[in-house]
Amino acid sequence: IAGITQAPTSQILAAGRRMTLRCTQDMRHNAMYWYRQDLGLGLRLIHYSNTAGTTGKGEVPDGYSVSRANTDDFPLTLASAVPSQTSVYFCASSDLPGADTQYFGPGTRLTVL
């Protein structure tokens, strides 16, 4: 069982470029999440989806968009990357939205120059 896979593992991107981070889970979980991790700030929620077809905004949604066309996939798109979006991005999923255990992917390290 793979759990959650994320791609790419790392990426260096020029400012202004469009980038999509991919996230796929094979656990048939209903809820999925995108976080960014920055030193000293912990993890901050960008967007979430409680079930396929629905999405919601987290703490830091500006500059990011998501879609949830099916249960397994939850891509995160940066329409026009800026240096402040340099971060490590984690995708997570849980069987149910709410106080349920979240399972995390290995992360994508993104550098925007």
Add this chain to the structure above:
Amino acid sequence: AQSVTQLDSQVPVFEEAPVELRCNYSSSVSVYLFWYVQYPNQGLQLLLKYLSGSTLVKGINGFEAEFNKSQTSFHLRKPSVHISDTAEYFCAVYVQGGKLIFGQGTELSVKP
């Protein structure tokens, strides 16, 4: 608004010594609390969680945490740490709508 504060950014400790990682939360409603661990270059994994019932919660790898409502705390403890416990530890509180709010993290460094 609900929030989480981890009181120590770094905790160095010698192997086989006890350790406590401190976490305080603010919430005006019932709380659900979590501790996650992140080993170097990996994603997070759940250590333990408090949803209801006994205020002493036991997790994996010999860790435990105590929910203290009067002090709004959820400190993580282990009586004897190993080198392999070196990692970053995150406290989190559940927020209405299916979201977790994470603390800033505590880096535990276990020295031989």
